Amino acid sequence: MTLPPTPGQTIGPFYGYALPYPGDSELVPVSDPDAIRLHGTVYDGAGNPVPDALLEIWQADRDGTVARAEGSLERDGWTFTGWGRAAVDGNGHYSFTTVLPGATEPGAAPFFAMTVFARGLLNRLFTRAYPPLDEAALAQDALLQSLPEDRRRTLVATADEQGYRFDVRLQGDDETVFLQFPGA
Amino acid sequence: MTETDELAQNAPAADSDSALSTQADISGEIAGTSADYERAGRDETQPRLDYAPYRSSLLRHPTKDLHHADPETIELFAPVFGHRDVGAPESDLTIHHTGEPVGERIVVTGRVLDGDGRPVRHQLVEIWQANAAGRYIHKRDQHPAPIDPNFTGVGRTLTDGDGHYTFSTIKPGPYPWKNHYNAWRPAHIHFSLFGTEFTQRMITQMYFPGDPLFALDPIYQAIVDPKARERLVATYDHDVTQHEWATGYHWDIVLTGTHRTPMEEEEVQA
Ligand SMILES: [Fe+2]
Numbered sequence: 001m002t003l004p005p006t007p008g009q010t011i012g013p014f015y016g017y018a019l020p021y022p023g024d025s026e027l028v029p030v031s032d033p034d035a036i037r038l039h040g041t042v043y044d045g046a047g048n049p050v051p052d053a054l055l056e057i058w059q060a061d062r063d064g065t066v067a068r069a070e071g072s073l074e075r076d077g078w079t080f081t082g083w084g085r086a087a088v089d090g091n092g093h094y095s096f097t098t099v100l101p102g103a104t105e106p107g108a109a110p111f112f113a114m115t116v117f118a119r120g121l122l123n124r125l126f127t128r129a130y131p132p133l134d135e136a137a138l139a140q141d142a143l144l145q146s147l148p149e150d151r152r153r154t155l156v157a158t159a160d161e162q163g164y165r166f167d168v169r170l171q172g173d174d175e176t177v178f179l180q181f182p183g184a
Numbered sequence: 185m186t187e188t189d190e191l192a193q194n195a196p197a198a199d200s201d202s203a204l205s206t207q208a209d210i211s212g213e214i215a216g217t218s219a220d221y222e223r224a225g226r227d228e229t230q231p232r233l234d235y236a237p238y239r240s241s242l243l244r245h246p247t248k249d250l251h252h253a254d255p256e257t258i259e260l261f262a263p264v265f266g267h268r269d270v271g272a273p274e275s276d277l278t279i280h281h282t283g284e285p286v287g288e289r290i291v292v293t294g295r296v297l298d299g300d301g302r303p304v305r306h307q308l309v310e311i312w313q314a315n316a317a318g319r320y321i322h323k324r325d326q327h328p329a330p331i332d333p334n335f336t337g338v339g340r341t342l343t344d345g346d347g348h349y350t351f352s353t354i355k356p357g358p359y360p361w362k363n364h365y366n367a368w369r370p371a372h373i374h375f376s377l378f379g380t381e382f383t384q385r386m387i388t389q390m391y392f393p394g395d396p397l398f399a400l401d402p403i404y405q406a407i408v409d410p411k412a413r414e415r416l417v418a419t420y421d422h423d424v425t426q427h428e429w430a431t432g433y434h435w436d437i438v439l440t441g442t443h444r445t446p447m448e449e450e451e452v453q454a
Contacts, residue, residue, distance in 0.1 A: 003438045004415065005299060005438050006439070007407045008387060009387065009403060009406075012374060017338065045244070046243050048243075058263060058382050068264050069264060070265055071268050072265065073270065081264070082258075083263035101258070104257035113259050119240055122233050122235060122241055123230055124387060142254070170246060175248050177248075177251050179251055181255050181383040182441075
């Protein structure tokens with residue numbers, strides 16, 4: 001049996017008092033010796049920051065295991081749940097405190113799976129943020145291989161002082177590659 | 185900065201007066217897109233991302249095609265939520281203050297299913313909504329309708345072992361917005377849903393049957409297929425209605441299909 005899916009709708013402008021919660025963007029405490037920052041800015045087609053977007057990430061743990069633990073909404077500081085949420089600030093900037101995901105299979109390029117919501121965006125968008133670390137694995141990655149170089153770049157984060165920078169461009173020449181999964 | 189200012193600042197030159205569009209302009213654009221869709225004879229199940237009658241979408245929709253990707257390991261799993269995350273009282277939006285909120289008390293219930301009709305078990309459902317007067321507890325909501333000191337409008341629950349969810353709340357009012365002159369949103373409840381895979385994550389809006397604003401609303405009409413739009417409209421259900429307490433609505437949610445193979449499925453069960 002295949003049922004037709006319920007359509008998505010925009011997150012709208014008023015999620016701010018409902019979806020963010022204390023600790024939402026801290027997958028690990030800042031004090032974790034492996035803690036890194038994954039951050040960036042969401043831009044619209046005119047190159048202006050989008051001040052009302054919400055991002056979520058879902059990732060493997062540092063050793064490549066997929067977390068099956070509850071507790072993302074009530075973090076205890078010890079349990080890695082693999083999931084986080086960050087509303088952008090007034091400058092369109094978001095920031096997660098997390099760890100680098102490990103490879104889920106030998107040789108696989110690890111990535112942060114990301115969901116993008118915004119006022120003005122009628123349905124969520126999926127993308128991936130790859131840390132720029134394992135060049136060999138990145139070169140072998142099926143998704144990256146299927147993209148021309150100028151598009152591939154949009155999925156690879158850039159190292160900076162605190163961790164990794166990954167900007168999201170909803171529209172335009174440098175538009176981020178957004179994903180369509182089969183059957184969606 | 186108000187939403188109108190932002191629109192004026194961000195919109196392309198050709199649309200710089202978009203905030204001054206009339207409902208007739210918007211309705212004309214909606215009708216044009218509907219007619220094109222009928223002629224094309226394809227079945228669309230999701231909203232258009234590029235839908236000009238919703239002015240805020242102009243600079244916020246991708247212009248390149250979404251890139252087909254086969255979900256990989258992490259994308260074949262979803263975050264797990266449990267009773268540490270969500271307390272039972274969070275599904276009743278009417279009990280969090282000293283008094284009773286104003287408005288029609290309602291119960292909204294239904295099931296979360298995947299594309300194969302299987303229940304999505306023990307998974308998080310989040311909702312948020314305006315109060316009975318159409319006002320959100322949000323600093324950017326400037327609609328001069330009263331705030332209800334007894335209603336915040338945020339709820340959470342976990343589906344049960346059969347995919348059922350239930351919320352007790354107040355029927356939200358319609359509210360004006362700045363898309364065009366005299367623009368009003370039909371009454372709705374925002375829903376945030378997770379499946380058993382990352383690929384199923386979605387946020388949507390539930391509407392109430394027979395709303396006179398449906399035809400006028402560019403967010404609802406961005407789902408250009410009439411059958412698909414109706415999937416967002418709850419059904420009045422007298423079996424859900426509670427004697428001398430609340431009227432009842434039923435709304436089932438179907439997520440997109442799953443991709444895990446039977447072997448990966450066994451690993452999840454194990
Ligand atoms: Fe709303």
